[in-house]
Every structure is written in structure tokens, then in C-alpha cells.
Amino acid sequence: MALDEFGLIRQYFDWPPQHPATVRGVGDDAALLTQESSQQLVITTDTLLYQRHFDDHISPHDLGWKSLAVSLSDLAAMAATPTAYTLALSLPALDTAWLSGFSQGLREATMCYAVDLVGGDTTRGPLAITITAMGCVVPGQALLRSGAQVGDAVWVSGTLGDAALALALGPSAPPELRSRLDRPEPRVEAASTLRDRLHAGLDVSDGLSSDLQHMLAASGVGACVEWDQLPRSESFRQAAASDEVKQHCLLHGGDDYELLVSAPSGHDLQRACPGTRWTRIGRIESTPGLRLDWGQGRVEPLLPAAWNHFA
Amino acid sequence: MALDEFGLIRQYFDWPPQHPATVRGVGDDAALLTQESSQQLVITTDTLLYQRHFDDHISPHDLGWKSLAVSLSDLAAMAATPTAYTLALSLPALDTAWLSGFSQGLREATMCYAVDLVGGDTTRGPLAITITAMGCVVPGQALLRSGAQVGDAVWVSGTLGDAALALALGPSAPPELRSRLDRPEPRVEAASTLRDRLHAGLDVSDGLSSDLQHMLAASGVGACVEWDQLPRSESFRQAAASDEVKQHCLLHGGDDYELLVSAPSGHDLQRACPGTRWTRIGRIESTPGLRLDWGQGRVEPLLPAAWNHFA
Numbered sequence: 206m207a208l209d210e211f212g213l214i215r216q217y218f219d220w221p222p223q224h225p226a227t228v229r230g231v232g233d234d235a236a237l238l239t240q241e242s243s244q245q246l247v248i249t250t251d252t253l254l255y256q257r258h259f260d261d262h263i264s265p266h267d268l269g270w271k272s273l274a275v276s277l278s279d280l281a282a283m284a285a286t287p288t289a290y291t292l293a294l295s296l297p298a299l300d301t302a303w304l305s306g307f308s309q310g311l312r313e314a315t316m317c318y319a320v321d322l323v324g325g326d327t328t329r330g331p332l333a334i335t336i337t338a339m340g341c342v343v344p345g346q347a348l349l350r351s352g353a354q355v356g357d358a359v360w361v362s363g364t365l366g367d368a369a370l371a372l373a374l375g376p377s378a379p380p381e382l383r384s385r386l387d388r389p390e391p392r393v394e395a396a397s398t399l400r401d402r403l404h405a406g407l408d409v410s411d412g413l414s415s416d417l418q419h420m421l422a423a424s425g426v427g428a429c430v431e432w433d434q435l436p437r438s439e440s441f442r443q444a445a446a447s448d449e450v451k452q453h454c455l456l457h458g459g460d461d462y463e464l465l466v467s468a469p470s471g472h473d474l475q476r477a478c479p480g481t482r483w484t485r486i487g488r489i490e491s492t493p494g495l496r497l498d499w500g501q502g503r504v505e506p507l508l509p510a511a512w513n514h515f516a
Numbered sequence: 517m518a519l520d521e522f523g524l525i526r527q528y529f530d531w532p533p534q535h536p537a538t539v540r541g542v543g544d545d546a547a548l549l550t551q552e553s554s555q556q557l558v559i560t561t562d563t564l565l566y567q568r569h570f571d572d573h574i575s576p577h578d579l580g581w582k583s584l585a586v587s588l589s590d591l592a593a594m595a596a597t598p599t600a601y602t603l604a605l606s607l608p609a610l611d612t613a614w615l616s617g618f619s620q621g622l623r624e625a626t627m628c629y630a631v632d633l634v635g636g637d638t639t640r641g642p643l644a645i646t647i648t649a650m651g652c653v654v655p656g657q658a659l660l661r662s663g664a665q666v667g668d669a670v671w672v673s674g675t676l677g678d679a680a681l682a683l684a685l686g687p688s689a690p691p692e693l694r695s696r697l698d699r700p701e702p703r704v705e706a707a708s709t710l711r712d713r714l715h716a717g718l719d720v721s722d723g724l725s726s727d728l729q730h731m732l733a734a735s736g737v738g739a740c741v742e743w744d745q746l747p748r749s750e751s752f753r754q755a756a757a758s759d760e761v762k763q764h765c766l767l768h769g770g771d772d773y774e775l776l777v778s779a780p781s782g783h784d785l786q787r788a789c790p791g792t793r794w795t796r797i798g799r800i801e802s803t804p805g806l807r808l809d810w811g812q813g814r815v816e817p818l819l820p821a822a823w824n825h826f827a
Contacts, residue, residue, distance in 0.1 A: 228556060229658070229660070232661075232734075233594070233660055233661050233662075233718075233734075234560060234590040234591075234593040234594050234661070234718050234719060235558045235559055235560035235590050235591055235593075235594045235596065235651075236558070236559045236560070237556050237557070237558055237594075237653075237658050238556060238557040238558075238559065239556055239557075239655070240551035240552065240553065240555060240556060240557050240652075241551065241553070242551060242552070242553020242554075243553075244551060245539060245548050245549060245550055245551060246548070246549040246550075246551050246557065246650075247546045247547070247548055247549075248546055248547045248549065248600075248602060248634060248635060248648075248650070249545060249546035249547070249602075249635060250602040250603070250604050250635055250636045250637050250646075250648060251604075251637050252604045252606060252637045252639050252646070254606060254639050254641040256641075257639060257640065257641055258639070279545040279546050280545075280546055282545040282546075283544070283545050283546045283548075285546065289559075291559060291560075291561040291648055292561070293561050293562075293563045293604070293646040293648075295563060295565060295644065323559060324559060324560060324561055325561045326561050326562050326563045326646070328563050328565050328568060328569075329568065330565040330567075330568055330642065330644065331641065331642040331644075333606065333641065333642075333644060335561075335563070335604040335637070335646040337559075337561060337602055337604075337648035339557075339559070340546075341551075342548070344539075344550070347540070347548050349540070349544055350543075350544050350545070351544075407544075407545050408545060423543075423544075
């Protein structure tokens with residue numbers, strides 16, 4: 206017997222709730238969650254589309270992981286604690302091997318970040334995954350893009366450019382870079398741990414040049430970042446790619462899902478949050494726009510060169 | 517200059533919040549909403565896909581309306597009050613005429629039902645619309661599918677089969693039927709008004725036979741509905757279609773977005789909720805399964821014949 210839409214949901218996506226807030230998950234017209242009165246609700250929606258955001262190089266298992274991870278990264282960038290999500294899945298055919306892998310990867314991320322899949326929709330169509338993730342934050346504590354102040358230091362978590370370099374290298378990418386592209390790890394606790402020391406923040410999904418511009422525009426300030434300070438992983442340094450490609454990946458590469466924050470200059474984020482690598486990469490300035498300091502006095506404008514769906 | 521993704525959102529989908537719960541809508545990594553401590557959060561996700569859920573017969577304006585309406589219908593069926601939603605929009609090209617119409621229709625529904633568009637994602641790809649809608653309900657007051665009891669009466673709001681008949685008639689469908697298909701009106705207040713009188717409920721989106729089965733399965737009961745009682749609109753009665761087509765539309769047609777509820781037999785829903793047409797169409801029985809009473813003693817099993825994406 207062919208597996209129908211309801212059977213598909215039961216078999217692959219109906220997992221027992223693990224979060225105390227989940228009153229009712231998959232199976233009714235809508236899901237029911239308890240609201241904590243002392244908290245605000247934080248919501249984000251992301252779509253991953255076949256041939257646009259991913260291709261056949263990613264395994265269904267990793268794609269399941271990544272689909273949730275990218276949405277949790279948005280919540281992390283708000284300094285929010287994730288609680289639940291819904292999944293809208295469009296599939297060209299009922300491919301049980303694909304579904305099994307995707308479901309396992311998604312469940313792995315679901316368990317790892319202690320959230321619940323509470324609902325969604327499955328349709329037959331071009332392969333596309335849309336996740337709406339929810340979390341909570343104490344009122345006034347959400348980390349916005351708009352709080353950066355002149356004199357702040359600009360910090361970034363982890364390393365930059367790994368995912369973009371993996372994409373550029375294709376099948377020859379070393380596994381450490383490939384896993385940065387295929388299995389990003391959202392910085393779920395870092396921003397909330399550091400919240401009191403931060404003025405503004407977002408996650409690096411479109412690339413440093415593009416995302417930092419978003420913060421500057423929202424805050425009405427400018428910034429200068431130092432080329433020498435941009436954090437490279439050991440795999441990035443050793444990878445067989447030209448300087449031009451690496452430069453592009455560092456400055457403009459997306460899919461890193463690291464946190465990019467501004468903090469008053471007196472704070473040492475590395476000391477305050479030792480579990481995550483933190484690098485001070487620049488400073489917030491009053492002159493609008495984003496500049497790159499190449500060292501030895503050479504400072505040039507840094508223009509966004511990120512992917513734009515409708516450019 | 518080409519309109520980019522961010523410009524697209526600003527131009528077509530960045531509207532001032534009208535709901536007091538919206539702290540921050542479109543424009544940051546995620547949206548921020550105030551939670552009401554005395555309420556539970558209700559969440560639903562629906563996808564509308566080109567060539568599957570709609571075709572070129574629907575105007576972009578009506579499609580904008582319908583995209584939100586179908587999600588609000590799920591909240592209505594939970595007896596919840598809608599508050600906010602996110603929109604994931606996948607578009608094959610930047611068609612400003614389409615975007616303008618879609619945006620206007622979506623905004624019309626947004627204003628009409630007093631909700632806020634608080635976030636989303638736009639991508640370039642096959643035309644698809646995924647909306648995740650949120651609402652609130654007093655704890656314990658959500659209307660579930662699982663509460664139907666033997667002896668209950670089964671009631672339905674409005675009329676059945678209009679949308680399916682419009683689809684079957686195509687371009688020759690009269691405007692009243694066509695608007696039932698293209699501009700459904702979710703019964704946002706009816707279920708919450710009647711909540712204390714109801715045992716179970718859901719919305720008729722897949723068709724009477726299929727949706728009533730969902731309630732019966734969740735409640736562990738059976739039901740018998742009376743053919744003569746199924747509510748037909750005047751346009752439905754007069755439409756030029758065969759008895760076979762009309763019968764199929766009434767029993768199995770989807771897209772009506774009416775409420776289907778079970779209530780203790782003593783209650784008169786029409787009297788309790790006079791603003792909406794209510795019809796008692798059958799009764800909940802202990803014998804499992806769904807039966808149709810054709811009249812004059814002829815009772816037959818009624819099997820679901822609804823659309824199934826993966827059958």
C-alpha cells in the first residue's frame with residue numbers, strides 16, 4: 206500500500222515531545238504550546254530550496270540537520286532559547302530512503318538542541334524545506350541588529366569562510382570544511398551567555414560584508430574590520446585554493462552561521478564565554494559604511510558581494 | 517536598479533504592526549512577540565503550491581487573501597484567536613505586477629483579521645507560499661479533534677461543496693462559487709463563541725468524508741451523516757453540473773474551510789451563534805466508521821475520497 210501524507214507524517218515526523226512547553230504537537234489542526242508569561246516569543250522562518258540553497262552533494266541526513274540548524278542560528282542571534290518548530294516539506298516523490306535519512310538528521314538536531322517538531326505540512330512538489338522556529342527571551346533581552354554604538358568592538362565567533370570554501374572546492378573539499386557547510390552548529394548558548402555585554406548582533410548567513418552592513422544600517426553607524434584579524438580555521442589555511450578565492454570566502458562567503466556582535470570596548474568576550482572561540486575583528490565608527498583595513502595603512506571600502514536571490 | 521530581496525520585502529511586505537503583541541516584526545533575525553501568560557500559543561503551517569493547490573485561474577490578489585485565510589481557518593478550528601504569521605515566498609522571477617496584487621490581497625486579509633506579518637523568507641524558485649500562523653487560546657479551551665462523544669450531534673457551518681464545484685466547473689463557474697474557492701472566509705469567531713458547547717472540531721479543508729474521519733479516528737467513535745441535511749448554497753443548487761459531480765463535491769470536495777464540530781445533542785448551535793449558518797448533519801455513534809444515510813432506510817459506508825498528495 207502506498208504511504209499517504211498522514212502515514213508519511215506518522216512514520217517519519219511524529220516524535221514524542223521533549224520540551225515541557227509542548228502541550229500538543231503533530232496531529233491536530235494546529236499545535237498547542239504553553240507560554241511563559243515572563244518571556245517574549247521569538248519567531249523566524251527559513252526556506253532551503255533544492256538547486257538554490259543545496260544540491261546533491263549534501264546527504265539527506267545532513268540536510269535534515271542543516272534545515273533546523275539554520276533557523277536555530279537566527280534564534281541564537283537574538284539571544285533566544287529555542288523551543289519548537291514547524292516543518293513545511295515539499296517532495297517530488299515519496300522517496301523512502303531520502304525521507305529516512307532526512308528524518309534522522311532532523312531528529313538528531315531536534316534532540317541535540319532540545320526542541321520539538323510540533324506541526325507542519327507535506328506536499329508533492331519541487332524539493333523545498335521551510336522551517337519556522339520559535340524560542341523565548343526575557344523581555345528587553347533580545348539581541349537586535351540596531352544597538353551598535355560608536356566605539357564598540359566588533360567580534361565574531363568561530364571561523365569565517367569555511368562553508369564558502371567547501372562550496373568553492375566542491376568534491377575535493379576536505380571533510381572538516383565540508384562539514385562546516387553541511388552540518389552547521391548554531392551558537393545557541395553563546396549570545397544568551399554574553400547578552401549583558403553586547404550591544405547588537407546577528408548571525409553570519411549571507412557573508413561578513415553583507416551581514417555586518419545590516420547591523421551598521423540598522424544602527425546608523427559605520428565600521429572598520431582588520432584583514433589580519435579575520436579568523437581562519439587550520440583547514441581553511443591549508444586548503445588548496447588561490448588567495449583570491451580564500452579572500453572572497455572570508456569577506457563575502459555565506460553559510461557560516463557564526464555570531465557577529467558589537468560590544469563595548471572594555472569587554473573580553475573570549476574570557477566571558479570560553480567555550481566558544483571569539484575574535485575581535487574591528488570597531489564601530491561614526492563614519493557610515495564598512496571599511497577593510499588591509500594593514501600598513503591601506504584602508505578601503507568593503508562592499509557587500511553576497512548572494513542576492515533577485516539581483 | 518533591480519529590486520533585491522531586501523528591497524522586495526520593504527516594498528511589498530513591511531507593514532506597520534497593528535497587534536499590541538507585536539514588539540518587533542519584519543527586519544531583524546527573528547520577530548519578537550509579547551506572550552500573554554494566561555494563554556496558550558497555537559501554531560499551524562500550510563503550503564500552497566502552484567499547479568497543485570492553485571493555478572492561473574486565481575488572481576494574485578485572491579491568492580494573497582487565500583494564503584492567509586487557509587491558515588487562519590486552522591486556528592479558528594482550534595477556537596484560537598489569531599495574532600501573527602510568517603510568510604515564506606518562493607518566486608520564479610521578480611514579477612512586480614504579481615507581487616503588487618499578491619501583497620494587496622495578503623494585506624487585505626491581514627487587516628481584516630487583525631493579525632501581523634512578522635517575518636519570513638523570500639527565495640527564487642518554483643512558485644510556493646508557506647504561511648505559519650500563530651494565535652492564542654485560554655489553557656484547556658483549545659478545540660481538539662479528539663473530544664467527540666457517542667450521542668453528540670455533528671454540525672457544520674456554512675455550506676459544503678461550493679469550492680469543489682467551482683473547481684469542477686472551471687471558467688464557467690458562477691462568481692459566487694468561484695469566490696468560495698478563491699476567497700475563503702475562515703470562521704475565526706464562530707468556534708470560540710461556541711467553545712463551551714462543543715466537544716470536538718476541525719475545519720473542512722480536505723472534504724467532509726476525509727475530515728470527519730479524522731475526528732472519528734482521533735475520538736475513537738463512528739458517525740452517520742444524513743444526505744438530505746448536507747447544506748447546499750443556492751448557487752450550488754442552481755449550477756449546471758450533473759448530480760454525480762454535485763454529490764462528489766458535497767461529500768468529498770475540499771477547500772470549503774467551514775467548521776465541522778460535534779456538540780452534545782441538547783445544544784442548538786444556530787441559536788447560540790446566529791451570525792453563522794449552522795446545520796446539524798448527523799450524529800456520533802459507537803460503531804466505528806463513517807456512514808451516509810441516503811434516506812428511506814438506505815445507509816451505506818462513506819469512505820474518504822479526498823485528495824492525497826502521496827497516494
